[in-house]
Amino acid sequence: MLRKLVQLVQNFAQSWEQPAHSGLHITIVGLLAFALFTAWVPTTFGHLPVLKVWEQQLQQPSHEVKRLGNLETAPVIFDGAPLFTLASPTVWDRSQPGNQLPVEIRSQQVEANLNRVIEGSFVHGNKDGILTNFDPQTLQVSVISLNDVPVIIAGDGYHSQPLKLVTVTHVDAEYNGQPVAALAEQWRSLIYQSLYAALMERSPEALSLHGKLGESLIVLAIMLGASVVLWLLQVPLKRRNRRLRLQQAAVAAEIYPEPSRGMTEFDLIALRARFLDSFQHQKTLQQQRRVVGFFRWLLAWAQVLVWTVGLILALTAFPWTRQYVRQFLGTPTTLLLIWFFTSLVSRLGSGLLHLLADAWVKFGAAAADDPQRDVLRISTILASIKPVKTVVVYGIGIIAALVYLGLPLSLVLTLAGIVGLALLLICQNFVRDGLMGCLILWEDQYAIGDVISTGQHTGLVERMNLRLTQLRHAGGLVSLANSSIAQVTNLTQNWQQRQEALHPKAIGPRATANGIANPFNGTDPFNGMDPFGGSDSGEPTASEG
Incomplete structure (x- = not known):
């Protein structure tokens, strides 16, 4: 099929x-x-269609509910904190519970009853100014028996009819390992203490400048002060990054000439020599920019941390907003953590790739036939691998976020496969470019710093990745899709071996540059002359700053 x-x-x-x-x-x-x-x-289990399995997985209980065989448990959240845990028989099909009450519905009912005690729908006219439904001074929480089942109720001096809070069942007692009466008394004590504390926190004295309002103002001042300090720390890093970027632009301006109508063989040779001489300096500047960027990234996330902690403390200070702290600490904070660790892994992965490349240059390239070209080839491979690494890492991060939000892993992976297949069909040219780029790297057809000819264009390979190749030639910078390069002639590959055989006495970096200079004929235009005007420093003038 x-x-x-x-x-x-x-x-x-x-x-x-x-x-x-x-x-x-x-x-x-x-x-x-x-x-x-x-x-x-069909699926392996039950031979059901895939969408039916997805529907059943989406009908599973929420992450707050824990299933323990024939029992399901759910916490009762009051005033932003868990109070106690309810237990009920397992409801296997949430879409058709029948006469059974899911434990999460029961937990929500108990939470609603507790919130009725502290809500401000009833305003007392006494001089104390209590703005809650129940009076904390006359609050009473007791246990009564209704049809031989313990029921916890609440009342005060202003309500003639008590409020039913929670029914203690035998399933609750079985889960907690206590008799029903003992468990009811334990819950009664917890409920009274929590309700009394919540009512007192909502009194005018607690909400004055000497209470919660003053605490929130202190938190706000600390958050603003920390934000200013972090902003001041970012200013020198921004300036340093700008100076490094200008230095890179100056070095590039020294290397690459202005576009002209024609570029001779000598111009290409001189261009490649300048590129090779400034390559290490460009690499050093790029490494410094990566270090500066990493510290800027850390300070940015420190700013996010300050704002997050400040918002959490501000929400915790006031009882009306404390219930939202748990929601804020749940999904948004977890998504931020997933984003942070995904970005951290991506940056650490880039650093690891650079360390491996440096180790290969240090220990492997020295024994190669053409060390200089091996260094350029490693840089080319590194520039091609880093985008793939970024896509993989952030793809895993997105999958982790979707799974945390409640989507089944099988559904996420299947949708990712379908989206990937659709992208492969739609972006066939990109796929061909990527495959051709892999073949170019695998077969070592050319690398950054080589002078190549594709038939229509001849120039220096300035930048390359899996999708395209950028050549610097007389008309400026031209970008070629890798799949469009049907035939390529590398004019610089194995120059050093040939010139060392012809000029065995040529030593040193300048002699190497002169020895490998001309791929077009057997003469060396750099023999006895310096394309930099007599400077043997090997670096452009712009790099001195």
Whole structure:
């Protein structure tokens, strides 16, 4: 069946290759493949359609509910903190509970009853100015028996009818390992202490400038002070990054000439020599920018941490907003942590790749036939791998975030596969570019710093990744998709070995640059002359600052 499906998709894809219809055609193919996949592919368990399994997984209880065999438990959250845990028989199908009450629904009912005690719907007219439903001075919480089942109720001097809070069941007693009466008395004590503290926190004295309001103002002042300090720390880093960027621009301006109508062989040779001489300096500047960028990234996340902690403390100070702290500490903070660790892993991965590249240059390139070109090739491979690493790391981070939000892992992976297949069909040119880029790197056809000819363009490879190659030539900088390069001639590969055989006495970095200079003929235009005007420093003038 799958073979027939693939053959059908391939035949349908090949039958409509006109550019005007390619987008619509690919969309139809993707929808057809998705429909056939979700309708026909059975799962291993139960031989049910995939969408049915997804529906059952989405109907599972929330992450607050814990299933322990035939029992399910859920916490009762009051005033932003867990108070006690309820237990109920397991409800296997949430869509059809029947006469059973899911434990999370029971927990929500108890929380609503507790909140009725402290809400401000009833305003007392006494001189104390209590703005809560129940009076803390006359609050009473007791246990009564209703149909031989303990029930915890609450009352005060202003309410003639008591308020039912929670019913203590035998399932609760079984889960907590206590008799029903003992558990009811324990819960009564916890409820009274929590309700009394919550009512007192809502009194005018507690909300005055000497109470919660003053605490929130102190937290706000500390948060603003820390934000100013972090901003001041970022200012010199921004200036340093700007200076490094200007130095890189100055070095590039010294290397690359202004676009002209023509560029001779001598110009290409001189361009490559300047590029090789400034390569290490450019690499050093880029490393310094990475270090500065890492510290700027740390300070930015420190700023986020200050704001997050300040917001949490401000919400905790007032009882009306304290219930939102748990929500804020839950999903948003976890998503921020996933984002932080994803970005951290990406940056550490980049640093690890650079360390491996430096180690290879230090221990491996010295024994190579052409050490200088091996260094350039390693830099080319590194520049091509880093975007792939970034996509993989952030893709895993997005999957982790979706799984935390409640989507089943199987659903996320299946959707990722479908989206990936659709992208492969839509972005076929990018796929071809990437495959061609891998072949270029694997076969070592050319690397950064080589002078190549593609038939239409001849120039210096300034930048390369898996998708495109950028050449510097007479007309400026030209970008070529890797899949469009049908034939390439590398004019600089193995220069050093040939010139060392012809000039065995040439030593040193300048002699090496002169010895490998001209790939077009057997003469050396740099023999006895310096393209930099007599300077043997090997670095452009702009790099001195």
